[in-house]
Amino acid sequence: MPRESHLETTIGKSLVSTIAEAKVLMVGAGGIGCELLKNLVMSGFKNIEVIDLDTIDLSNLNRQFLFQKQHIKKSKAHIAKASALAFNPEVNIVSRHQNIKEEEFSVDWFKGFDLVMNALDNLDARRHVNKMCLAANIPLIESGTAGYLGQVTAIRKDKTECFDCQPKETPKTFPVCTIRSTPSTPIHCIVWAKSYLFGLLFGNAEDDDDEVITNEESNDDETTKELAALAAESQALKEILASSDTDGFAKRVFDKVYYMDILRLRSMEDMWKTRKAPTPLKYDDIFNQTEEVSNAMDTTPLEGSTLKDQRVWTLQETAQVFTYSLENLTARLKEIRVSDSEASVQFDKDDSETLDFVTATANLRAYVYGIEQKSRFQVKAMAGNIIPAIATTNAIIAGMMVMLAFKILNNRLDDCKTSYLVYGRHRPQLIISEPLAKPNPKCYICRNSYIALKIDTETSTIQDLINLLEENSLMDIEIQESGRVICDPDFDDNVTRTLASLQLTDGKFVDVIDDDNRKIIVCLKHVDTSSLGDKNYEIEGDIEEALEQQSIMKQQLKEAEVAEAAVEAHEHAEDPDIAMADDNKKRKFDKVSASSDADAPLKKTTLDATAHPPDGDGVGDGASRAQAVDVDEVIVIDGESFNVVILD
Numbered sequence: 001m002p003r004e005s006h007l008e009t010t011i012g013k014s015l016v017s018t019i020a021e022a023k024v025l026m027v028g029a030g031g032i033g034c035e036l037l038k039n040l041v042m043s044g045f046k047n048i049e050v051i052d053l054d055t056i057d058l059s060n061l062n063r064q065f066l067f068q069k070q071h072i073k074k075s076k077a078h079i080a081k082a083s084a085l086a087f088n089p090e091v092n093i094v095s096r097h098q099n100i101k102e103e104e105f106s107v108d109w110f111k112g113f114d115l116v117m118n119a120l121d122n123l124d125a126r127r128h129v130n131k132m133c134l135a136a137n138i139p140l141i142e143s144g145t146a147g148y149l150g151q152v153t154a155i156r157k158d159k160t161e162c163f164d165c166q167p168k169e170t171p172k173t174f175p176v177c178t179i180r181s182t183p184s185t186p187i188h189c190i191v192w193a194k195s196y197l198f199g200l201l202f203g204n205a206e207d208d209d210d211e212v213i214t215n216e217e218s219n220d221d222e223t224t225k226e227l228a229a230l231a232a233e234s235q236a237l238k239e240i241l242a243s244s245d246t247d248g249f250a251k252r253v254f255d256k257v258y259y260m261d262i263l264r265l266r267s268m269e270d271m272w273k274t275r276k277a278p279t280p281l282k283y284d285d286i287f288n289q290t291e292e293v294s295n296a297m298d299t300t301p302l303e304g305s306t307l308k309d310q311r312v313w314t315l316q317e318t319a320q321v322f323t324y325s326l327e328n329l330t331a332r333l334k335e336i337r338v339s340d341s342e343a344s345v346q347f348d349k350d351d352s353e354t355l356d357f358v359t360a361t362a363n364l365r366a367y368v369y370g371i372e373q374k375s376r377f378q379v380k381a382m383a384g385n386i387i388p389a390i391a392t393t394n395a396i397i398a399g400m401m402v403m404l405a406f407k408i409l410n411n412r413l414d415d416c417k418t419s420y421l422v423y424g425r426h427r428p429q430l431i432i433s434e435p436l437a438k439p440n441p442k443c444y445i446c447r448n449s450y451i452a453l454k455i456d457t458e459t460s461t462i463q464d465l466i467n468l469l470e471e472n473s474l475m476d477i478e479i480q481e482s483g484r485v486i487c488d489p490d491f492d493d494n495v496t497r498t499l500a501s502l503q504l505t506d507g508k509f510v511d512v513i514d515d516d517n518r519k520i521i522v523c524l525k526h527v528d529t530s531s532l533g534d535k536n537y538e539i540e541g542d543i544e545e546a547l548e549q550q551s552i553m554k555q556q557l558k559e560a561e562v563a564e565a566a567v568e569a570h571e572h573a574e575d576p577d578i579a580m581a582d583d584n585k586k587r588k589f590d591k592v593s594a595s596s597d598a599d600a601p602l603k604k605t606t607l608d609a610t611a612h613p614p615d616g617d618g619v620g621d622g623a624s625r626a627q628a629v630d631v632d633e634v635i636v637i638d639g640e641s642f643n644v645v646i647l648d
């Protein structure tokens, strides 16, 4: 019996042949990606391109079933392809061990696919693929899981919400003084070790990409002085680093960080009026086991755990781990700096030396401040913001992605839904779903019109670009790229420069805003002048149409704002308490960092496996969504009953 016969019976011959012809791009071959690729090759897809920048790690094997022990350190994309072909050798799979953000994956390249499916784990890559799919006008299926929670949705330019239509949660931040001077919980010590000390010793503390320290609460005089003192301390530590070759390096770093700096902090009496002051700690005292220190040593294993990873190390063990990991990481840094003087070592929870260093330094700080110390295993979870990944969650989400793919390829976008896996939230449904939302008229990403411009970026100047845009009805324009202003009617410093000299090269997007405040995003495509006609440029897409669409969108935005204002005014008129509640909320919001955003109603999750799902009003918030849910069937799993929404 041919492989497709069951499929034909289920979804019909015509869809089976559409699927067989479709070209699908899968971004990410991790937890969801492995499940998804297996599903795709088993459900009639014949042309799949899979891209992943990473290699396989031991910690992936418990849930990424296309990978086995012998594949560790090999490319995820290549191995995923090889393993998936074993399920169905008749599929054409192209695998790429690359970053989807590389320039070669241009809008044109995206246009070569009928469908893109994201199986990613970070906001940055998701945002990029979202933008590329909008620019190429290709449908995108977006997915995400966090522990038992998951969600999947479809995105199509001008028809649905895009990935950026709703604000996303950003990682929690801590005030700088809490981290640098007055920690009170283990996470404060871990953040200090990972985002401050680690960066200072092995990289550039300032450019840590998931910076979680903010100084928004620190405007008074006292704090400014404290920050200046901390900066001087950092400088002094850098000077010690210069002597990393000489004996006693670890002791010097230790005594600087845990003795000298702490002594200075202790001398600031005001700081400790309402808090317990830290106790300075000397390296030699740990090894000489002064009475005070030996009494403080905690040698009791965590209850029920004997593995070294899972018990809190003694103070002496901690200092030993500090010494060896500091020495090894310093040597590693020196080695990589031979070929690149700017190189740095990055913290990675799966890199055991970096994890050792962060565990040891965080626990030493915790000891100094009288804070509970954590096992290496616990530090790994906290430093990596890890919510355990669940294979079943990934499998369910990957299955739903294929269902959405069927509908999209069958031209039934209107039947697609956003679905949420809400297991463990004490609700009767396992999956709830709601219709795809319309684009947010205020969205800065999808409420734009995209056109492609073929131009010789090496020889054309900004003035050439202005001229050709004026020829196409865009008058008195401002041009921006990634937030930097290239030119505007009052700023012409760059007009004689070539596009390339301003890094406006192939694949770059520039924002063009006209005097009527309409914005068009122009995607640059570099071509040699010789291959262009008389005009020296070629526009793909219709600018007039794009401008008209912009006017319509502006009108929609105005209408949405008027409607919003009317609803608000109505609510206030109906209920005078709302005005006061709103006022209180505003005041509260002003105080709380914007990123915590706890009051936002119906906010969706970040779809970021590394981010904590919002409690109560995130993925699993069935309460306010319940009306939108159709429960079509009840299935029984392990004796428990769940209502299941059939996606059809």
Ligand SMILES: Nc1ncnc2c1ncn2[C@@H]1O[C@H](COP(=O)(O)OP(=O)(O)OP(=O)(O)O)[C@@H](O)[C@H]1O
Pocket: 027, 028, 029, 030, 031, 032, 033, 051, 052, 053, 054, 059, 060, 076, 098, 099, 100, 101, 119, 120, 121, 122, 125, 389, 609
């Ligand atoms: N910019 C990118 N280009 C290509 N692939 C990416 C990009 N960003 C992330 N990925 C890939 O997306 C996949 C996401 O999978 P998953 O969430 O299971 O992460 P993981 O790294 O395998 O697991 P964990 O983070 O839990 O250790 C990863 O394999 C990652 O390499």
Ligand SMILES: [Zn+2]
Pocket: 161, 162, 163, 164, 165, 166, 439, 440, 443, 444, 445, 446, 447
């Ligand atoms: Zn949007």
